[in-house]
Amino acid sequence: MDNKSDDYSKVEEDLLRPITQTGRDFYVTVAILLAIISVGVFAWIIQLREGLGVTGLNRPIFWGFYITNFVFFIGISHAGTLISAILRLANAEWRRAITRSAEVITVLVLFFGVLNIINDLGRPDRLLYTIFHGEFRSPLLWDVVSISIYFICSSIYLFLPLIPDIALMRDKFKGTRKGKIYRILALGWKGTEKQWKILGRAISLMAVLVIPIAVSVHTVVSYVFAMTIQPMWHSTIFGPYFVTGAIFSGIAALLIAMVIIRKSCHLQAYLKPVHFNNLGLLLLVMSLLWFYFTFTENLTSFYGAEPSHLAVFYAKLTGQYAPYFWVMVFLCFILPVAVLSNRKTRTISGIFLVSCGVIVGMWLERYTIVLPTLINPRLPIERGTYTPTWVELAITAACFAAFILLYILFVKAFPIVSIWEIKEGKEVGVEETAERVKSYLPDTVFEKKSGGLGANEINSPSKRENDHE
Amino acid sequence: MAIKRRDFLKIGGGLSLSLPLYTCISDKSYNSTSKSNWLAGVEQWVPSVCQACPGGCGIMVRVIDDRAVKIEGNPLHPLNKGKVCPKGQAGLQLLYSPERVRGPLKKVGDRNEERWETISWDEALNTVSTKLQQLRESGKSHTVAFAGKNQQNTTDELVSRFFEVYGSPNFFKFDEWAALKNAYFVSQGIYDLMAVDLKNSRLILSFGANFLSNWPNVMENQRIYGEKRAEGDLKIIQIEPRFSIEASRADKWIPINRGSEGLLALGIASVLIKERLFNQAFVERFTSQFNEFRSFILQNISLDQVSEMTGVPLSSIIEIAKEFHTRHPAVAVSDFNLSYSANSLFNILAVHSLNALAGNIDSPGGFLRQRQAPVTELPPVTLDSVAKKALSEEEHWGTTESDLPLRSKNTKDMIDSMVNKSPYGINCLFLSSPGYQFVSYIQKKKAEILGSIPFIVSFSPFMDETSSLADLILPDTTFYEKWQDHHSSPLSKIPIVGISKPVIQPLYQSRPLESTLLTLARTMGEDFAQNFPWSDYKELLLYRMKGLFRAKKGSIFSSSYEEAQLRILEERGWWTPQHNSEDAFIKDLLEKGGWQDPSYHFNERSFVYQNNSQRFVFVSSFEIEDVGSNESQENEDYPLRLFLFDLPFTSSDSSSKNMPWYQENLGFRFGILWKIWVEVNPETAGALGIRDKDIVWVESPQGRIKAVARIFPGIGPEIVGMPLNKTEHPLASKGETDINDPLHLLEETYDERTGIPDRMSTRVKIYKARGR
């Protein structure tokens, strides 16, 4: 037992280190981010005062950077909750170290998705009209509803598994002001049997609930485009296409976050190559799936050869937006497949590189969905061009910076790797997995070699199992 | 430490969020809770006459609490029948232009600079009056000159009367139709325009005529076009180097080498004569010198040569000629566009000879002559000895010696003789909206004019090019703020007199030119003043209008039904009075907006042919070389020819600069709002490596200007087209817009006969400009 608690104190120490210790790098990073944010805030103030005239938007390019950001950020948000929920439900043991960092992304990034939409409004002061005077036939209102629900659910889903860890920190920081906050947040968690049971159930319930909501969110985001009658927006596959893209970019974002956390918080022992390998493979699968959708979508438009669709198609593939498009194809398909399908290059740094590429590529994908259609409206007489102004760039940069800042602050305030889940993994997971693996195999294997593979584990029940019985 | 930062962020964030949100939410200027906007809301419709162009359409202005809010057409006005053109629609921007001069201004300091001092009307009028009296006393009254625009109204009479009494022959009006008037003078003895009866005509053979966009009676022509297109009984052949609006509306566009329109007309004439497709009865009865004309044609005109020189295929020439004969009545029309070339008079005479060949003069669907409206003539002036002596002085511009009887006064000669002080120097110059051509010319000569004329007074209601010359500005009102009459352009067949009522009181400290002149007249001594016995201009105007009642002709504007009845009666010699007294007549006149006489009397020979022979005179004294003279020297450095064209409704004045609503639509065919563009043939552009919408320099030996290149298949490969009178700024001021005025590119060449500037022979090159 002593040995074990030593183990745990090591785990606790490792995982709480980012909270207890603050290095110079932290301040430098925060300062830089704050600088970027303040430029963005300045730009935003200007935009609020002057109206959207300070952006590069025009007629007929009514949507630009902000909407791209919106779709992109909502996409990223799928990283977290969806992946974590799927992995939880699938009982994938390797999930334990990564779920939280994933869930945080969801909650934080959703906020910036919404912020970009508000930012895009000509009259942000009338935002609440969507509630007071909402017309439910508009897909934009579906968005409002589904994103709000998603935000609430994923916040709960983030918070629930956080409770035991908060309680741990409450105990750790007793007496300080920090401790007081943790005490409030811990909601009186004492770690009783009943509480664990409720928590377990709640987490499972939320995991089940969150998956359809997450899928619906990005489907509905895609509907914003798909429900119009504009060429190459009005597409039936936009729902699954967007969801795929969302998960794809989400995984990439998660991987980047993991790599950075691993490095900066010295969690090499927790975030192991196997995690990266597994997620990397998932990324590869999503890349292929994404390419399939992209291919289908564009081929259909090309083959149908409706003039208005073709105009958009060519703007994308050979015209003004071709550079973006082909960079996107390279970053989202060629590079990932090349790197990830090879075991030798599927290293942490390789995966980091690919993930960064995918993030950029997926942003470009949103951009090449939003803009080519807008510059080529159906009436062939009207044509437009779009160049973002510094205001849009600054606000976009500030969104990214603010997201990173909030993420860092989260890491500063809460353990980014779930402590209790790691503990649980050791105590329950190992056995359960053995049991499960055993259940996959034909019974004959065990009959021949009695007391073989899993016998030891079964005979050494964990503390919690003991409590159970 | 970390917490402190966070707190700071919170506070800062909170503040930075709340402030902009507040500024955004409380959109103060758009929540009208300000206390001073208590409006009575009284709405009126005031009938008036639009004078944004020489057309004089009837308008109804919606006035709410002394604010003019919207212009609509006066449905009773026979010219526009309730319709208004874009320029007229934008008219209120003229009225409420921020460029309006607020009151009399005196230039202080250097004359080349524009530093102004506000003075009172008394002081301003005193200055002018003293100046005028001094000059008159020293026997130099003839050294006072007036330059204004050509307008058909009583103001014109008043101004010329003023200068006649004062004793100055130098009353100058720029007239862009002068070449046409000269041509009619040569052929029919009328120094005036002829009306074209488009309504009854079945073929319009237009030699570059902008009858749908730049004639003073555009609104009439537009309406007729609409009606006839709906009926399907109209054919238009547009012969022009550039695919103009008219060309785009025509059934056939025939590009032609610039300046050779007259030759094509002669080519057509030669087909008509050779094939005997002309109206022999008419030619015998109503024309003279036909035999000379025929032998000239037969000897000198070879169709192959015509085809080669004009660039029009032989088959087209023959086809046009046949069509011109078969689709009777057909008219061959041309306008001031033809006069902007060195051989303008020939071109116009040649075109007009086609009408004589077809017998389309004084016949339905042909060329008619408008009867003057019977307004009361002003009483004869009594001149004192000073005036009599001064009026015998030579006018300040002579007509150029010519073999033809011409009557033209031209801008160039006038300004040149002023600058050169020959035969005498001008001591005082009055400027009152003298027109675009004039303005652009005086701008070129600004320094010389300032050097040679010691005192210049501008009446311009806006800060513009003329006011930059002036020593004193006596701001006129716009036409919305004063009494005015307007007589329809002689291009319409019926006489119309529109009455322009002040729609609102004069804004700021501006005063109508007319009342300024009447006031001045009163300061010039008893003898002088007795020639101007009217207490104000309105009185003078109504005095003239009473003639309409006494004439026992026509009627006040009425519904088209009543109008048709009246016409039928009148053409049979009947007329019934509608009003029993002058006062009742005047009251009704002011209410309905004007008077018209819808009847037209044909076959009044002495009225249509006022020359000695009372016949149409064919002119054949041209050299063929003269005809093709437009071929300016080939020049390797400047391989392209510049074609300047008037934008719709812009001709002859610069007031449109103050109408941003209207200006921004002039480039609609090229997707351009404000920039100046240059039209380039795709082939030429390809050879020069110029792409659509590139910014290019257009350079002539005179200078270069920046423009947006638009690839345009409606212009020949050797020509580039540029618009005139396009401003680049919505509220043009301080000469900003003139930097890119294509007139700067023109070489100074003129039609030797009429002195009209030639805007066809300048050669240019274009090349890409770096940057924007």
Place this chain on the structure above:
Amino acid sequence: MRKWGMVIDLDRCTGCQACVVACKAENNVVFSDPTQEETHRAISWMSVLTVLEGEYPDVKESYIPRPCMHCENPPCVKVCPVGATYKNPEGIVAQVYTRCIGCRYCTNNCPYTLKYFNYYRPRWSNEMKNLLNPDVSKRQVGVVEKCSFCHHRLQKAKEDARFEKRELREEDYVPACVQTCPTGALIFGDLQNPKSEVHRLSKISRAFRLLEELGTEPQVFYLTEGEWHG
């Protein structure tokens, strides 16, 4: 109920722009400036589109005046999240500026790209504020606007008719563009009334509608003899 609609005879149109300017003057649409040209933000509810075809010297050009189509099945109305744009019972697709949140979803879903967005506060000089029509709002920043068939004129016409205790006549209500069109290319009226000119013209063989295949059922009909390639 009436169904207001417009017929535009392209064969009559001379592209003179009177309708465009009349519209701006009637509806307080601010004029553009060179910056707006640069940034493609000029607003013009009625605009004359041009289609130029052919090569020198065989060139053809069509002028197509384009107001709001006031579709029977308007794509813009469907997507508005706050009901700021809606189809009124008399067939006018209306825009309520004070309700609009400026999301520009409707502008993107309009296949005719004829909705406009106020990127700035309208810049009227103090002098020119005098000519603003009190029947139509001054525009706010950040809202979408478009042709309204001059619906304020309809309200006025109804008011007048009721004041005079009579039925509204068709000719009582004409938008500013139609009223000023010099060639009579624009014709306005009640499409439901079988006796009306617009009803008759909308049924003749020269009639077509823009992007008819989209099923938006525009209430603006075009007439032309020739073929129009859109």
Place this chain on the structure above:
Amino acid sequence: MKKLRKPKKLGLVLVGLTLVVSVFLLVILIDSWGGITQPLPFNHKIHTDNGLACEDCHPNFMEYASSGRPELEICASCHEEALTESEEEKRLMEYIQDGNEIDWVRLYRIPEDVYFSHRRHVAVGNVECAVCHGDIVESTRPPSKVRKISMEKCMDCHEDQEANNDCIACHR
């Protein structure tokens, strides 16, 4: 050190918060102030008791959108000479003698985007003045507050009267 710092930090937060709150309060305060004083304390009751009808002073409401404010001329037509000895009338007489229009302050304010026509309501819809203007004819002193008219009230009345409830009937 630590002990000293804490209140400082707290103070900073508090100052920040109060700043934000006070800015908002100020804004709300200024916006809803709306207190008005008329140049003259006009007594509606005296005038109506003396047999004046609404249209005698507000001449336009049957014909135009605006009802029209009483112009000095109208006042002067009765008050040729002082009719009473009241202080208010003395001031009115000064206005009349100087020929200065009285700058009456608007009581009813309608948002800029609403088109309201008196003619439409009174002449066409036969709405009594009192329906919107309450018992102002009975008042002896001018109201001191700007009346904002709420859309709900308009809508309720329109529904009751089965008047047009289309947005664009009122929103311009």
